[in-house]
Amino acid sequence: xxxxxxxxxxxxIAILDEYGLGDLTMRRLATSLGVQPGALYWHFPxxxxxxxxxxxxxxxxxxxxxxxxxxxxxxxxxxxxxxxALLAHRDGAELAAASYSARLATxxxxxxxxDACVAAGLPGDESELAADTLLYYILxxxxxxxxxxxxxxxxxxxxxxxxxxDITSGTARFxxxxxxxxxxxxxxxxxxxxx
Amino acid sequence: xxxxxxxxxxxxIAILDEYGLGDLTMRRLATSLGVQPGALYWHFPxxxxxxxxxxxxxxxxxxxxxxxxxxxxxxxxxxxxxxxALLAHRDGAELAAASYSARLATxxxxxxxxDACVAAGLPGDESELAADTLLYYILxxxxxxxxxxxxxxxxxxxxxxxxxxDITSGTARFxxxxxxxxxxxxxxxxxxxxx
Numbered sequence: 001x002x003x004x005x006x007x008x009x010x011x012x013i014a015i016l017d018e019y020g021l022g023d024l025t026m027r028r029l030a031t032s033l034g035v036q037p038g039a040l041y042w043h044f045p046x047x048x049x050x051x052x053x054x055x056x057x058x059x060x061x062x063x064x065x066x067x068x069x070x071x072x073x074x075x076x077x078x079x080x081x082x083x084x085a086l087l088a089h090r091d092g093a094e095l096a097a098a099s100y101s102a103r104l105a106t107x108x109x110x111x112x113x114x115d116a117c118v119a120a121g122l123p124g125d126e127s128e129l130a131a132d133t134l135l136y137y138i139l140x141x142x143x144x145x146x147x148x149x150x151x152x153x154x155x156x157x158x159x160x161x162x163x164x165x166d167i168t169s170g171t172a173r174f175x176x177x178x179x180x181x182x183x184x185x186x187x188x189x190x191x192x193x194x195x
Numbered sequence: 196x197x198x199x200x201x202x203x204x205x206x207x208i209a210i211l212d213e214y215g216l217g218d219l220t221m222r223r224l225a226t227s228l229g230v231q232p233g234a235l236y237w238h239f240p241x242x243x244x245x246x247x248x249x250x251x252x253x254x255x256x257x258x259x260x261x262x263x264x265x266x267x268x269x270x271x272x273x274x275x276x277x278x279x280a281l282l283a284h285r286d287g288a289e290l291a292a293a294s295y296s297a298r299l300a301t302x303x304x305x306x307x308x309x310d311a312c313v314a315a316g317l318p319g320d321e322s323e324l325a326a327d328t329l330l331y332y333i334l335x336x337x338x339x340x341x342x343x344x345x346x347x348x349x350x351x352x353x354x355x356x357x358x359x360x361d362i363t364s365g366t367a368r369f370x371x372x373x374x375x376x377x378x379x380x381x382x383x384x385x386x387x388x389x390x
Contacts, residue, residue, distance in 0.1 A: 048351070097335070101342035103356035126371070129363065132336075133372035137328065140292070140335030147296035156243070161298035168324065176321070177328035180379035187378040 003035055005043045009053055013089065016054065020150070021091035026050070052104035055096045058085050059105075063112040071120035072182045078112050079138055079178050086142045090150075093142035100135070110135050121189050134181055141177060145170045198230055200238045204248055208284065211249065215345070216286035221245070247299035250291045253280050254300075258307040266315035267377045273307050274333055274373050281337045285345075288337035295330070305330050316384050329376055336372060340365045 011033045015024050026047055030037040044050040062081045068074045086092035099105040110131050117127035148163045159165070168176075206228045210219050221242055225232040239245040257276045263269045281287035294300040305326050312322035343358045354360070363371075 097338060098342065101339050102346055102352065129368060129371040130375060132368060133332065133375055136335030136339065136372065137332040138335070140331030140333075140338075141327075143292060143335075144296050144331065147293065151297055157298065173324060173327060176324040177331065180325060180328055180383070181375060182379075183382040184375035184377075184379035187382045188375070 003033065003039050003043070007033065008040055008043050008050070009057060012050055012054055013057070016095070017090050021095055024051075048099075048102055048104055051095055052099040052102065052106070054089075055099035055105040056107040058089055058092055058096065059107040059109045061085070062107070062109045071116060072186065075113065075116040075120070075134075075182060075185070076175075076178050078109075078116055079134060080174075082109050082113075082135075082138050083142050083174060086138075087145065091146060093139055093146050097139045097143065100139070117185060120185055121192070122185060123192075126188065130181075130185060134178075137177055137181065138174075141170070141174055198228065198234050198238070202228065203235055203238050203245070204252060207245055207249055208252070211290070212285050216290055219246075243294075243297055243299055246290055247294040247297065247301070249284075250294035250300040251302040253284055253287055253291065254302040254304045256280070257302070257304045266311060267381065270308065270311040270315070270329075270377060270380070271370075271373050273304075273311055274329060275369075277304050277308075277330075277333050278337050278369060281333070282340065286341060288334055288341050292334045292338065295334070312380060315380055317380060321383065325380060329373075332372055332376065333369075336365070336369055 008029070012024060012029055015029060015032060026037050026040055029050075030040055033040075040050075044053065059082065062078060062085060066074055066077050068077050086096055089095070096105070100110075113134050114127045114131035117130045118124060122130060145163070148157065151157045152162050152164070157163075163170070203224070207219060207224055210224060210227060221232050221235055224245075225235055228235075235245075239248065254277065257273060257280060261269055261272050263272050281291055284290070291300070295305075308329050309322045309326035312325045313319060317325060340358070343352065346352045347357050347359070352358075358365070
């Protein structure tokens with residue numbers, strides 16, 4: 001039977017969700033699919049390409065249409081979608097960060113953030129930098145959230161360091177960070193108008 | 196001869212800088228120091244504690260006195276010190292992020308950022324959240340910078356994806372992100388005054 005690209009991707013995501021990024025190897029994936037490792041390389045020339053494809057699949061719904069019309073609500077909604085998409089898979093943020101660093105992912109999550117900044121009225125070059133800033137913040141916070149959940153489930157955190165005892169939830173923390181960022185963009189717009 | 200804590204820490208940092216975080220194991224460290232692995236555990240009960248101690252050493256100068264007196268210049272200067280400290284060691288950002296997630300590091304980098312926000316006039320609870328936001332951004336950007344430098348030195352990036360061809364330097368990118376964050380804090384202060 002023909003091994004399809006979607007089968008390889010699905011098998012990889014299943015290993016990711018159950019065992020984590022550290023256990024996702026081409027050899028293990030081949031075994032789980034009942035094929036020789038060579039069969040995988042027909043679809044993905046190397047592991048980095050496979051990881052980028054997983055990132056693209058994780059983030060493929062981020063830029064879907066939104067009801068919100070105000071730029072600030074749209075920017076916040078896109079940012080939440082990225083965080084939610086990363087949180088939906090074990091080690092999702094770490095995986096996305098690696099694919100983003102390698103410039104192999106082709107999803108439009110970052111461009112969607114940049115477009116929302118352009119729609120707000122920020123110049124194009126600033127919008128690119130603002131999108132990077134927001135993406136780095138999302139990756140930084142989400143990686144921490146996922147690391148701590150993993151550590152806690154392995155009993156590697158002391159009781160008072162457990163995320164269960166956090167005064168502020170990850171989502172509330174994210175909403176605050178996001179509002180600082182949006183306020184920063186807004187003050188740039190005002191400054192541009194007053195110039 | 197007595198194996199001192201500082202020897203273990205120095206040996207660990209030497210392995211980190213030369214081979215990276217993935218190759219820093221207790222066994223390898225013991226071999227490089229010419230001792231049995233058991234000798235390390237007298238100083239560091241486990242690898243996580245050792246990594247936290249490295250993070251603390253990396254960041255121990257972050258809160259040293261500053262000439263700048265305005266809160267925005269101080270906040271930016273502290274943030275730059277954190278980034279510089281992380282960039283000074285291979286995989287420094289990834290290491291610090293892991294120690295921060297585990298809540299094992301005891302350095303005051305995060306508290307220094309929070310104190311600078313309090314000095315700006317932000318309420319205490321908001322200052323804590325703002326410090327987290329900024330720290331997540333610093334970690335997210337710095338991890339990306341270090342990953343790309345590593346990938347590039349291994350020839351794992353295509354030529355046009357190399358950091359050498361970036362239009363905006365990592366420092367200029369960081370300055371922009373930092374200015375958005377500082378503007379966000381400033382707009383919160385104005386909002387509080389107008390309430």
